[in-house]
Amino acid sequence: MSRSSEGRLIVISNRVSAPKGSTSGAQGGLAVALAAALRENGGIWFGWSGEVTEQYTGQIDFQRNQGVTTAVVDLEEQDVEEYYEGYANRTLWPLFHYRIDLAEYERDFAGGYQRTNERFAKTVRPLIEPDDLIWIQDYHMFPLGAELRKLGCQNRIGFFLHIPWPPRRLLATLPGAKALVEAMFDYDLLGFHTQEWLESFCDFAIHEMGATIEGDVARVGDRCVRLLADPIGIDAKEFAQASAGVQARLSYRRMRDSADGRDMIVGVDRLDYSKGLEERFSGYERFLIEHPEERKEVFLLQIAPPSRVSVETYRRIRNSLEGLAGRINGEYADVDWVPIRYVNQGYSRDVLAGIYRAAKIGLVTPLRDGMNLVAKEYVAAQNPEDPGVLILSRFAGAAEQMKDALLINPYSAEEISDAIQQALRMPKEERIARWQALMDGVQKEDVTWWATRFLDSLRQARPRIEEPA
Numbered sequence: 001m002s003r004s005s006e007g008r009l010i011v012i013s014n015r016v017s018a019p020k021g022s023t024s025g026a027q028g029g030l031a032v033a034l035a036a037a038l039r040e041n042g043g044i045w046f047g048w049s050g051e052v053t054e055q056y057t058g059q060i061d062f063q064r065n066q067g068v069t070t071a072v073v074d075l076e077e078q079d080v081e082e083y084y085e086g087y088a089n090r091t092l093w094p095l096f097h098y099r100i101d102l103a104e105y106e107r108d109f110a111g112g113y114q115r116t117n118e119r120f121a122k123t124v125r126p127l128i129e130p131d132d133l134i135w136i137q138d139y140h141m142f143p144l145g146a147e148l149r150k151l152g153c154q155n156r157i158g159f160f161l162h163i164p165w166p167p168r169r170l171l172a173t174l175p176g177a178k179a180l181v182e183a184m185f186d187y188d189l190l191g192f193h194t195q196e197w198l199e200s201f202c203d204f205a206i207h208e209m210g211a212t213i214e215g216d217v218a219r220v221g222d223r224c225v226r227l228l229a230d231p232i233g234i235d236a237k238e239f240a241q242a243s244a245g246v247q248a249r250l251s252y253r254r255m256r257d258s259a260d261g262r263d264m265i266v267g268v269d270r271l272d273y274s275k276g277l278e279e280r281f282s283g284y285e286r287f288l289i290e291h292p293e294e295r296k297e298v299f300l301l302q303i304a305p306p307s308r309v310s311v312e313t314y315r316r317i318r319n320s321l322e323g324l325a326g327r328i329n330g331e332y333a334d335v336d337w338v339p340i341r342y343v344n345q346g347y348s349r350d351v352l353a354g355i356y357r358a359a360k361i362g363l364v365t366p367l368r369d370g371m372n373l374v375a376k377e378y379v380a381a382q383n384p385e386d387p388g389v390l391i392l393s394r395f396a397g398a399a400e401q402m403k404d405a406l407l408i409n410p411y412s413a414e415e416i417s418d419a420i421q422q423a424l425r426m427p428k429e430e431r432i433a434r435w436q437a438l439m440d441g442v443q444k445e446d447v448t449w450w451a452t453r454f455l456d457s458l459r460q461a462r463p464r465i466e467e468p469a
C-alpha cells in the first residue's frame with residue numbers, strides 16, 4: 001500500500017475489532033482488511049464498542065494493539081435497538097438484499113439511526129486533524145459524512161458500501177430514500193464491490209434525483225461525488241500460509257478422519273436469510289433424490305454461527321433451517337450416515353482453513369451478497385495438486401470476478417443439484433485449471449489491492465475549500 005506523508009487514516013465502522021493477528025479468531029474479513037490498511041497508514045479506527053451504557057456519554061476507550069489504535073464508544077440501549085437492530089438490520093439490510101417483504105419502515109428506527117450517526121460525528125470530530133483521510137464503512141453510517149461536514153470537517157471523506165445497492169424501484173419504497181442518497185453527495189468518493197451495484201446507484205441518482213454522470217463522477221446541481229467499483233479481497237498469502245499451519249492441519253485431519261472416505265461439501269455462512277441456506281439445503285436434497293447412488297458417498301457440512309439474534313427474522317431463519325435439516329436427515333439418514341452436519345458454532349479462520357481444504361466442494365449460494373469472502377477463502381485454502389471445486393451463486397458480488405467457479409442460480413434446486421454432480425465428477429485436470437484461474441485472481445486482487453485502490457482514489461479527490469461564513 002502506498003503510504004502517504006499527507007496525514008493519518010481515520011477508519012469509521014460500526015464494528016471495530018482489535019486485531020489480534022488476522023487468523024487467530026473468528027473475526028470477519030472486513031476487520032482484517034481494515035486493520036491491515038491502518039497498520040500501513042497509521043491512524044485511528046473509530047466505532048461502536050458493542051457495549052451498552054445507560055446514558056450516552058461519548059467517552060472514548062482507546063486501545064493500541066499490533067500497530068492499530070482503536071477508539072470505541074458505548075451506545076445506549078435505545079440506540080442499539082433503533083440504529084443497529086432497527087434501521088441498519090431491519091430496514092436497510094433486507095431492503096438492500098432485495099427483501100422488501102422483510103423490510104420494516106418505522107419512523108423510530110430512522111430517527112434513532114440519524115441520532116446515533118450525529119452522536120458518532122460529534123464524538124469523533126475532535127480526533128480529526130486537518131490532513132487526515134477519513135474512510136467510513138457500510139450501511140450503518142450513510143449520513144455520517146454529511147454530519148461531519150456540518151461540524152466543519154473539510155477533510156477528504158470516502159465511503160465504502162459492503163452490501164449490494166438495490167435496484168431503483170426497490171429503493172424508492174424506502175421513506176426518505178432521496179435524503180439518504182442526497183447525503184452521499186457529501187462524500188468525495190463512494191466505493192462499491194461491483195459495477196452492478198455502482199450502476200444501480202447511478203440509476204437511482206439519475207432517475208429519482210436528476211443526477212448526471214460524467215465519467216466516474218455523479219453530479220446533482222453543484223454537488224458531485226466520485227464513484228469506484230472496487231471488489232474487496234482477502235489476505236490470500238496469509239490465508240494460504242494459515243492453511244498449512246498447525247491448527248489448519250489438525251482440523252484438516254479431523255475432517256478427513258470423520259469423513260471416512262466420503263466426499264465433503266462445505267458451507268460456511270452467518271445464519272442470515274440472505275445467504276440462501278434453505279435453498280441450499282433444498283438443492284442438496286434434490287441431488288440426493290436425483291442421485292441415490294451417491295447418497296452414502298457424500299455429506300454436507302454446514303457451519304452457520306448465529307447472527308443478529310435479537311432480530312426476529314434471524315430467529316425465524318434459525319428455526320426454519322433447523323426444521324429443514326432435521327427433516328432431510330430424518331428422511332435420508334441411515335444408521336451409519338447422515339446427509340447434513342448442521343453446526344451453529346463459529347470457528348476461527350485457521351480451523352476453517354483446514355475444513356475448506358478437506359472439502360471436495362465449497363458450496364456458496366447466497367441469494368444476494370455484497371461480496372462473500374468465504375468463496376475466496378475456500379479457493380485460497382485448497383491443495384494446488386488436488387483442489388476442490390467452488391460452486392458459487394451468480395448473485396454474490398464475488399461472481400463478477402470468479403468466473404471459473406461453477407456459477408449457479410441459487411433459487412434453482414436443479415442447478416444446485418446438477419452443479420454438485422458436475423463437481424463430484426470433474427476430472428482432476430479441469431479442477432486444477434479452474435482453481436488456478438481462480439487463485440490467480442484471489443492473489444492478484446487481494447485485500448491490499450482493494451484498500452490501495454480506494455485510498456489512492458480518495459487521495460486524488462480535491463480538498464474541499466472552507467466556505468466563507
Ligand SMILES: O=P(O)(O)OC[C@H]1O[C@H](O[C@H]2O[C@H](CO)[C@@H](O)[C@H](O)[C@H]2O)[C@H](O)[C@@H](O)[C@@H]1O
Binds near residue numbers: 162163307369
Ligand atoms: O457486524 P454484523 O452485524 O455481525 O455483521 C457482519 C458483517 O456483515 C456484513 O458483511 C459484508 O461485508 C463483507 C466484506 O466486505 C462482504 O463480503 C459481505 O458480502 C457483506 O455482507 C456487513 O456488511 C458488515 O458491516 C458486518 O460487519
Ligand SMILES: O=c1ccn([C@@H]2O[C@H](COP(=O)(O)OP(=O)(O)O)[C@@H](O)[C@H]2O)c(=O)[nH]1
Binds near residue numbers: 030347375
Ligand atoms: O465460523 C466462522 C464463520 C465465518 N467466519 C469468517 O467470517 C467472514 C464472513 O465474510 P463473508 O464476506 O463471507 O460474509 P459476511 O458474514 O461478512 O456477510 C469470513 O472471513 C469467514 O472466514 C469465521 O471467522 N468463523
